Amino acid sequence: MSIHQISVFLENRSGQLAEVTSLLAKEHVDLRAISIAETSDYGVARMIVDDAHKASAILLEHGDILSMTPVWAVEVPDRPSGLADLLTVLAEGHVDVEYMYSLFAGKDGHAYMILRITNEAAFTQALSGTDIKLVSAADLGLK
DSSP, rough: OHHHHEEEEEETTTTTHHHHHHHHHHHHHHHEEEEEEESSSEEEEEEESSSSHHHHHHHHHHHHHEEEEEEEEEEESSTHHHHHHHHHHHHHTOOEEEEEEEESBTTEEEEEEEEEOOOHHHHHHHHSSSSEEOOOOTTTTOO
């Protein structure tokens, strides 16, 4: 039940991220989460959008370099230890988290985390028998 993440490679120059987000906004693509990583030479914007295929087509047509990656969304109680409890379950299940970031919106006292994990089978096994809920693209209103 993974969802699509778009990673856009950006030149390390002023205004590059504004160009990408403005282009998506102009085409009515709703940005649900974003994480920025940078090196001295380039940056990577990891994004969850409401329509990953539409966004990818727009960005590719614009000449951007990107990749689409499966990531997982999980519901985490929005309280002290909510995230720690999830990460403890994953650590006990020997699941490596490559990176993570949060979605813009949560509901009903829960936050949503996006996780890139290394082993899908270990991940689902670690979550089985817990009250941690995987969140689908449909749950998030994604196409």
